[in-house]
Amino acid sequence: MESTRERHHVVIVGGGFGGLEAARQLKGAPVEVTVLDRYNHHLFQPLLYQVATAVLSPGDISAPIRQVLRGPNITVLLAEARSIDVERKVLITDGGEIPYDTLVLATGATHSYFGHPEWARFAPGLKTVDDARDIRERVLLAFEAAEREPDPERQREWLTFVIIGAGPTGVELAGAIAYMTRHSLPRDFRRIDTSQARVLLLEGLPRILNVYPEELSERAHRDLEKIGVEVRTNAMVTDLDDEGVIVGDTRIPARTLLWGAGVAASPLARTLGAPLDRAGRVKVEPTLTVPGHEDVFVIGDLASLVQDGKPVPGVAPAAMQMGRHVGRSILRRLKGQPLEPFRYHDRGSFAVIGRGSAVGLLFNKYRLKGKPAWWMWLGVHITFLIGFRNKVAVMLDWAYTYFTKRRDVRLITGLHANRLPPLQPRTPPEHEPAHVH
Amino acid sequence: MESTRERHHVVIVGGGFGGLEAARQLKGAPVEVTVLDRYNHHLFQPLLYQVATAVLSPGDISAPIRQVLRGPNITVLLAEARSIDVERKVLITDGGEIPYDTLVLATGATHSYFGHPEWARFAPGLKTVDDARDIRERVLLAFEAAEREPDPERQREWLTFVIIGAGPTGVELAGAIAYMTRHSLPRDFRRIDTSQARVLLLEGLPRILNVYPEELSERAHRDLEKIGVEVRTNAMVTDLDDEGVIVGDTRIPARTLLWGAGVAASPLARTLGAPLDRAGRVKVEPTLTVPGHEDVFVIGDLASLVQDGKPVPGVAPAAMQMGRHVGRSILRRLKGQPLEPFRYHDRGSFAVIGRGSAVGLLFNKYRLKGKPAWWMWLGVHITFLIGFRNKVAVMLDWAYTYFTKRRDVRLITGLHANRLPPLQPRTPPEHEPAHVH
Numbered sequence: 010m011e012s013t014r015e016r017h018h019v020v021i022v023g024g025g026f027g028g029l030e031a032a033r034q035l036k037g038a039p040v041e042v043t044v045l046d047r048y049n050h051h052l053f054q055p056l057l058y059q060v061a062t063a064v065l066s067p068g069d070i071s072a073p074i075r076q077v078l079r080g081p082n083i084t085v086l087l088a089e090a091r092s093i094d095v096e097r098k099v100l101i102t103d104g105g106e107i108p109y110d111t112l113v114l115a116t117g118a119t120h121s122y123f124g125h126p127e128w129a130r131f132a133p134g135l136k137t138v139d140d141a142r143d144i145r146e147r148v149l150l151a152f153e154a155a156e157r158e159p160d161p162e163r164q165r166e167w168l169t170f171v172i173i174g175a176g177p178t179g180v181e182l183a184g185a186i187a188y189m190t191r192h193s194l195p196r197d198f199r200r201i202d203t204s205q206a207r208v209l210l211l212e213g214l215p216r217i218l219n220v221y222p223e224e225l226s227e228r229a230h231r232d233l234e235k236i237g238v239e240v241r242t243n244a245m246v247t248d249l250d251d252e253g254v255i256v257g258d259t260r261i262p263a264r265t266l267l268w269g270a271g272v273a274a275s276p277l278a279r280t281l282g283a284p285l286d287r288a289g290r291v292k293v294e295p296t297l298t299v300p301g302h303e304d305v306f307v308i309g310d311l312a313s314l315v316q317d318g319k320p321v322p323g324v325a326p327a328a329m330q331m332g333r334h335v336g337r338s339i340l341r342r343l344k345g346q347p348l349e350p351f352r353y354h355d356r357g358s359f360a361v362i363g364r365g366s367a368v369g370l371l372f373n374k375y376r377l378k379g380k381p382a383w384w385m386w387l388g389v390h391i392t393f394l395i396g397f398r399n400k401v402a403v404m405l406d407w408a409y410t411y412f413t414k415r416r417d418v419r420l421i422t423g424l425h426a427n428r429l430p431p432l433q434p435r436t437p438p439e440h441e442p443a444h445v446h
Numbered sequence: 447m448e449s450t451r452e453r454h455h456v457v458i459v460g461g462g463f464g465g466l467e468a469a470r471q472l473k474g475a476p477v478e479v480t481v482l483d484r485y486n487h488h489l490f491q492p493l494l495y496q497v498a499t500a501v502l503s504p505g506d507i508s509a510p511i512r513q514v515l516r517g518p519n520i521t522v523l524l525a526e527a528r529s530i531d532v533e534r535k536v537l538i539t540d541g542g543e544i545p546y547d548t549l550v551l552a553t554g555a556t557h558s559y560f561g562h563p564e565w566a567r568f569a570p571g572l573k574t575v576d577d578a579r580d581i582r583e584r585v586l587l588a589f590e591a592a593e594r595e596p597d598p599e600r601q602r603e604w605l606t607f608v609i610i611g612a613g614p615t616g617v618e619l620a621g622a623i624a625y626m627t628r629h630s631l632p633r634d635f636r637r638i639d640t641s642q643a644r645v646l647l648l649e650g651l652p653r654i655l656n657v658y659p660e661e662l663s664e665r666a667h668r669d670l671e672k673i674g675v676e677v678r679t680n681a682m683v684t685d686l687d688d689e690g691v692i693v694g695d696t697r698i699p700a701r702t703l704l705w706g707a708g709v710a711a712s713p714l715a716r717t718l719g720a721p722l723d724r725a726g727r728v729k730v731e732p733t734l735t736v737p738g739h740e741d742v743f744v745i746g747d748l749a750s751l752v753q754d755g756k757p758v759p760g761v762a763p764a765a766m767q768m769g770r771h772v773g774r775s776i777l778r779r780l781k782g783q784p785l786e787p788f789r790y791h792d793r794g795s796f797a798v799i800g801r802g803s804a805v806g807l808l809f810n811k812y813r814l815k816g817k818p819a820w821w822m823w824l825g826v827h828i829t830f831l832i833g834f835r836n837k838v839a840v841m842l843d844w845a846y847t848y849f850t851k852r853r854d855v856r857l858i859t860g861l862h863a864n865r866l867p868p869l870q871p872r873t874p875p876e877h878e879p880a881h882v883h
Contacts, residue, residue, distance in 0.1 A: 049590060049858040066503035068855035075634040076852070084636050087590040089863035104594055104869035138859040153486060153524040157541055197512040199521050398846050398854050402839065409835050415513070417835050418505035421486040422575040426526035432541035 016041040016082075019339055020100055020107055022090045022277070023115035024051045024074040027309030027328035027335075031113050034336020036080040040343065043107060045100075046074055047089040052138060053394055055325055056403070058178060060141035062185035063149070063193075063416035067138040069402040072395045090116065092280035095302050111304050111339055114277065114291070115332065118310035118323060121271030121288070131251050132266035135178055142420075144267060148186060149421050150429075151265045152194060155201045159433040167430075168206040169263035171254050173246050174270030175210050175217035177360040180229060182267055183210040184363040187237040192414040200433060208237060209263070211244040211256060213270070218360055218368065220322065225368040228378050232362045246270075272323065274311050281305070286313040295350035297335055303348075306335045314351070321353045325393070330354065359386040364411065453478040453519075456776055457537055457544055459527045459714070460552035461488045461511040464746030464765035464772075468550050471773020473517040477780065480544060482537075483511055484526040489575060490831055492762055493840070495615060497578035499585070499622035500630075500853035504575040506839040509832045527553065529717035532739050548741050548776055551714065551728070552769065555747035555760060558708030558725070568688050569703035572615055579857075581704060585623060586858050587866075588702045589631060592638045596870040604867075605643040606700035608691050610683050611707030612647050612654035614797040617666060619704055620647040621800040624674040629851040637870060645674060646700070648681040648693060650707070655797055655805065657759065662805040665815050669799045683707075709760065711748050718742070723750040732787035734772055740785075743772045751788070758790045762830070767791065796823040801848065 017040045021028045024046035035042050050071040059065045075085035089103045093112065100107045120134035133143050148170065155167035168190075172183045190206040197203075210217070210233065216226040217233075217240060233240050241256070248255040253262040274289035283299045284292045290313035291299060297312060299305040309328035314321045321327050334351045342348060357371035359382060367386045369377035377385060387407065394400050410416065454477045458465045461483035472479050490507040497504050512522035526540040530549065537544045557571035570580050585607065592604035605627075609620045627643040634640075647654070647670065653663040654670075654677060670677050678693070685692040690699040711726035720736045721729045727750035728736060734749060736742040746765035751758045758764050771788045779785060794808035796819060804823045806814035814822060824844065831837050847853065 047861055047863050049586060049856065066505040066855075067857055067859070068503040071857060072854070073634065073856040076854075076856070079633055085634075086594060086869065087587075087858065087863060087866065088594070088869060089861070102869065103864040104866060107869065138857060142859075149486060150524075157523060157525070196516055197510065197522075396854065398843070398850075398852075401842060401846075405838060405842070406835070409838075413835075415835075417509070417513075417833065418503075419486065419510040419513070420504055420508060420575060421524065422504070422579075424484055424526070426484050426524060427540040429524065429541060432523065432525060432539065432544065 017110045017343060018043065018108065019111045019113065020045070020109040021113040021115060022046075022100065023117060023309070024048070024085075025054075025115055025117050025309060025328060026325045027117075027332040028113065028115035029074070029077060030329045030332025031115065031308065031336040032078050032083060034333055035339065036078070036083060038082065038340055040082065040339065042083045044074060044078060044083060044085045045088045045090060045102065045107075046085075047087070048137070049073055049075070049087050050138075051077060051395060053399075054136070056390060056394070057135055057141050058181040058185060060138070060418075061135055061144040061148070061182065062189060063145055063418045064185075064410050065403060065406055066418055067141065069399050069406065070394065071138065072399065077395060090277055092277070093305070095281065095299075095305060098304065109304075111306070113306045113308065113335055114281075114311055115307075115309045115328070116275035116277050116311055118272045118274055118288075120268060121273035122268070123271055128249055128268070131249055132173060132268040134268040135182070144182075145418075146421050146423060147265050148189075149419055150425055152198065152201070152203060153421070154264070154429045156198050157432050158430040160430075163430065164201065165207075166252065166262045167264045168201065168203070169209070169261070170206065170265045170267070171209045171211060171261060171263045172267045172269055173211050173249075173254070174268065175212035175240070175242075176220075176269055177218065177358075179210060179212075179267075179269030180218060180233065180360050180362060182269060183208055183238045184233060184236060184361065184366075187233075188363050189416055191237055193416040207239060209239045209241065209261065211246060211254070212240070212242045213245045215242055217242065221360070221368060221370055222376060225370065225376055225378065229360060229362055229368045232366050232379075236363045236366070272310070278307070278311055288313070296338065296348040297331055297351050298348070306338070308332055308335055314353075316353055322358070324358055326356060326358075327353050357389075359389065361386055454547045454780060455480065455545065456548045456550065457482070457546040458550040458552060459483075459537065460554060460746070461485070461522075462491075462552060462554050462746060462765065463762045464554075464769040465550065465552035466511070466514060467766045467769025468552065468745065468773040469515050469520060471770055472776065473515070473520060475519065475777055477519065477776065479520045481511060481515060481520060481522045482525045482527060482539065482544075483522075484524070485574070486510055486512070486524050487575075488514060488832060490836075491573070492827060493831070494572055494578050495618040495622060497575070497855075498572055498581040498619065499626060500582055500855045501622070501847050502840060502843055503855055504578065506836050506843065507831065508575065509836065514832060527714055529714070530742070532718065532736075532742060535741065546741075548743070550743045550745065550772055551718075551748055552744075552746045552765070553712035553714050553748055555709045555711055555725075557705060558710035559705070560708055565686055565705070568686055569610060569705040571705040572619070581619075582855075583858050583860060584702050585626075586856055587862055589635065589638070589640060590858070591701070591866045593635050594869050595867040597867075600867065601638065602644075603689065603699045604701045605638065605640070606646070606698070607643065607702045607704070608646045608648060608698060608700045609704045609706055610648050610686075610691070611705065612649035612677070612679075613657075613706055614655065614795075616647060616649075616704075616706030617655060617670065617797050617799065619706060620645055620675045621670060621673060621798065621803075624670075625800050626853055628674055630853040644676060646676045646678065646698065648683060648691070649677070649679045650682045652679050654679065658797070658805060658807055659813060662807065662813055662815065666797065666799055666805045669803050669816075673800045673803070709747070715744070715748055725750070733775065733785040734768055734788050735785070743775070745769055745772055751790075753790055759795070761795055763793060763795075764790050794826075796826065798823055
């Protein structure tokens with residue numbers, strides 16, 4: 010251990026947008042950096058919904074953390090952080106303790122089911138590669154089940170997709186699934202008409218995308234309806250199971266439920282003993298340190314910070330800005346300079362609705378809709394995607410998807426046949442009268 | 447059911463190379479075709495080892511069966527065949543019975559552990575997308591574990607990879623893993639030198655790739671050794687577990703074992719009541735029908751056929767030729783023409799050793815080695831890969847891998863941290879003396 014004590018040791022927990030940026034700032038600096046993550050890859054979460062809807066492969070939006078952070082003063086470890094002992098300045102992991110001089114917590118957020126953890130298995134959320142594969146398999150399997158199902162009532166249940174929560178992820182999932190049912194799949198099935206599938210987007214608040222100005226919410230609402238999504242606002246989900254969802258007093262039968270509603274901070278935050286907000290995020294100082302512990306920084310979705318009376322949103326650009334700020338703060342402190350407060354610069358955010366359709370807000374001021382917003386979204390995402398191979402792969406898949414309307418990454422890899430309905434007696438396909446013989 | 451009886455009903459079980467070709471021959475013909483598979487995708491198995499070694503994504507070498515076989519007379523179903531009742535002419539599936547007029551069985555082969563099914567969980571084989579993901583995760587995880595491991599002895603165990611069986615799959619896995627350890631990974635780790643990893647290829651027979659002429663086996667053997675693979679022939683594995691493998695009387699400690707040794711026919715064959723060979727394959731007539739059951743064809747890896755004193759090999763081209771032959775035979779029979787015997791035309795086969803290195807045998811006569819064999823292998827595989835998107839994606843990934851030597855699809859998506867060794871106390875990296883501080 011001797012050699013390490015010579016240098017200031019920075020431990021960064023989490024290889025997401027925030028952790029990666031913090032580590033990059035410290036690359037080659039006179040500090041020793043250890044980056045921990047329980048996965049081996051950085052994941053570009055803003056495009057994860059496209060893995061879930063069969064456009065992209067997981068490999069296209071992920072990059073090995075140790076490849077991204079190659080550097081003589083950076084050690085990357087696959088390990089899971091369990092808790093923090095701020096007094097002893099030690100991070101406790103699955104593999105033992107790691108002493109730190111400075112700790113940067115960037116473990117992000119997970120799904121919240123509003124006190125109903127049992128809902129998770131019926132309505133998966135979208136945070137990891139395995140989540141995306143799970144959702145992709147559920148969606149694809151629903152069509153396979155419908156093709157097998159002899160009972161028309163149950164067939165409709167298989168062809169009903171309910172997305173709960175109309176934030177950006179919910180909106181993007183709903184739009185992409187509706188597009189699939191209308192444009193990518195119809196010709197592949199003989200017994201069902203996939204374009205008759207129902208895609209419902211449920212939102213508890215009075216409008217969708219409620220962090221955007223009302224005008225953009227309304228536009229997104231209309232655009233979603235145009236491409237076949239049924240949008241219901243003020244729709245509070247009171248219960249759900251593997252056969253449907255209850256909204257108020259009404260039961261909606263559906264075999265595929267997806268969760269885009271709640272977000273909760275990673276449980277690691279609780280072990281700090283610091284003040285948390287309602288979602289479990291650490292209420293940080295303006296410098297992003299934990300109150301009373303100047304040597305612990307919290308960034309990204311794990312941090313709760315109010316700026317100009319508004320909370321800094323849990324989005325990738327905010328996490329990256331925080332990561333950069335903290336990396337620089339650590340270097341400033343080593344030089345004996347005082348820490349500066351963090352300021353979030355909202356350059357813009359987008360939500361995609363469908364092919365050629367998005368809404369966006371630039372610099373919290375300029376409103377973009379339709380095609381311009383969509384093109385801008387494409388450019389921004391390609392720019393921030395990590396790695397040349399990934400940029401090229403994603404661009405090609407987008408071009409292919411745009412021109413062919415196909416979704417080719419349609420993998421069901423688990424064995425599910427015996428959980429599907431009995432086979433229909435073979436009858437001529439209903440929606441292809443030309444082929445009846 | 448009435449409408450279906452009007453037309454001859456062909457049921458094809460399995461959407462691999464054989465089943466797909468049979469169905470394609472019948473597309474648009476005056477028969478009703480039902481294709482069943484327990485997965486929804488056709489898988490290009492010859493490139494599966496490249497998914498297992500982080501070059502390609504599963505989506506790049508698979509195609510949705512129902513998209514490939516779109517056609518007014520073809521129905522594709524996700525279903526699992528359980529058994530066949532040849533007397534009642536009925537296929538029994540997980541979802542009920544399907545009556546057939548002609549049945550084509552093309553369910554392929556699975557791994558065989560020579561009477562040791564308990565070995566499967568220690569030494570996975572490579573047949574499905576999930577197999578490939580499992581192997582990829584095990585290989586990548588071994589390096590992560592070695593990076594964490596404080597004990598040098600155990601570190602060496604994590605850095606020892608044993609591939610059992612030196613057929614094409616075993617050779618290709620060994621070559622690709624050796625390449626990874628020498629060229630793709632070294633700069634990503636600080637505490638271990640991945641290029642010191644041992645890659646052992648064990649073969650029970652006196653030479654590797656024993657279906658090839660001796661000259662090519664020897665060349666492949668030498669080329670493998672050049673890129674760092676230890677090849678051991680006449681090496682019979684007598685036992686194995688999660689910490690190593692026993693060869694004869696010697697225990698080789700190793701934490702990653704992969705299986706490329708045995709192949710057994712899909713168990714569906716046994717329910718036919720027809721004569722089987724030792725590997726469980728159906729001994730078919732020269733017309734590829736089951737003896738005594740002219741309405742049941744068996745093709746691909748499930749069929750056992752001797753031609754000119756030699757067995758037709760269980761390779762993709764043979765399965766495709768059989769599928770085409772059976773498709774045409776069914777149409778001939780409907781026209782009242784007699785069935786013709788199948789003849790396998792061995793156009794060639796290849797085994798890749800590494801970057802710019804392969805062996806190949808064309809028309810059972812011309813021997814190819816080194817670069818020419820490798821280039822030809824590239825061309826043949828791109829040609830037979832299904833789908834324009836897949837061809838482009840694979841070519842790009844190959845070009846990228848060739849020029850950068852990187853392997854970017856390095857995903858560990860499961861949570862494994864708590865199964866890894868305790869964290870090393872931080873010491874200066876041993877193999878990078880320049881960075882000791």
